[in-house]
Amino acid sequence: MHKSPLLDQMLELEKEYVGLFSGAIENDGTMRYIDSALPDMHTHNFIWYNSKQGLGEFVTEQIEKHDTKEKGFFRIETPYPISSKLIESFPVKPKICTYDLMYIETNKFSQLKGNLACNIFSAEDHKVLEDGMNVDIIANQTEMGLDFAQRRINRKAKVYSDNNKEIQFFVCYCDGVPIGSIEYMPFNGMIKLEDFDIIEEHQRKGFGTFVLKHLLEIAYNDNIEIAYLITDSADTAKxxxxxNGFMKIGEKTELLFFLE
Structure with missing residues (x-):
């Protein structure tokens, strides 16, 4: 996989983002993330493997460890392609997901339209934060289960409320009703957009496009030139x-092993 300077910058921001929630241990081309406050959250507890070589041996060694088996899962991400032959060699078959990194120049905000019948507020106000948390739970509880969806957003909200953390949480309202939420993280002349949800009954009505337009305009006015997000390559949101003008610049692959 060819890494452009722009892609390198995005991957650096990814490290900063996960570091908001998780402690990190770096060792020989790997970065291990651990969120002791939410140890069962896969995206806060994983290993980033930044090498083309040795992945098979590394994964096999890790999933055989007693501590890994006790945890019940092992998740690893890499920016490099993984062959089907390598996947077949693992003693446990993983769930595989490929994610696309997509970016846009923030000056394109004026080209986006969207549904103007909504308002977007930063969750600096406690009521807005609560509304956004409820949106997140509604959007994710079917897939995650209610208990985990609640624990997950409670964990994240502690970071949103920390003024020392470079992340903001925005909530979208239609007729005074919260219908969407999104994270916005600036770093080194770039912004990451993450956890973007529009409640299902309000999807495909232009609200998502307007949220993107609004945040791109904020970034542009702050002299930030690039915005990016990560989406499941098979997701309809892509x-x-x-x-809306986002372009793919790279990929990363996730392997998620469930261990008994």
Missing amino acids: EMYKK
């Missing part, structure tokens, strides 16, 4: 991002 088409919405492409339609």
